[in-house]
Amino acid sequence: MKHYWWKILALLLLLYGIIAGLLGPVPALPIVHETIRNVYFHVPMWFTMFTLYLISVIYSIKYLSSNNPHHDLVAVESVNVGVIFCTFGLLTGMAWANFTWGAPWPNDPKLNGSAIATLMYLAYLVLRNALEEEQKRAKISAIYNVFAFPIMIVLMYILPKTTDSLHPGAGGNSGFGQFDLDGSMKAVLYPTAIGWILTGIWLMTLRFRIRKLEYQNHTVSE
Incomplete structure (x- = not known):
């Protein structure tokens, strides 16, 4: 049981986040109204994606210094799962934007930066499949990953804060935290984000274990 406590915690936090996110109190804000509940689902997707991409770049650096193939497997599987959460982040964001701004994809620097960053990580996966020799x-993919991560940070988090953006907390706009005076949203958002992050890491470890077995079988067969 001591090895599974964090998985149980992840499931409990997700259950709490879904119930409290749909039924708990939220501040009455103009324009967004009840759609502000989407913050409990949209924002954790990005937090989880960022965490997985961070794990990926750490293990890419570790691979470059050690040539341990298991480090490479952790790096690629972190990106594989991270892209899934990125997709959910884009979809929940598009649904929210369609209600709030009248279009699923308005001309917004943060949205455009997110699209470029997503294509950049999809290119990472394409690059890996295009090269046959394992080492x-x-x-090459580890070097690409090391450069892709800071570019992703610039595109998604730095540039939107310095230009005109529709997103809260970017382009001089106030974040939702300014309106959430009683902290009720934070009490739901942060535990929910932790639950999704743990779930993302859980999925990554499952994929890594499968890839590790495939790698060992391939090595033995040779």
């Missing part, structure tokens, strides 16, 4: 594939 060459692992090394």
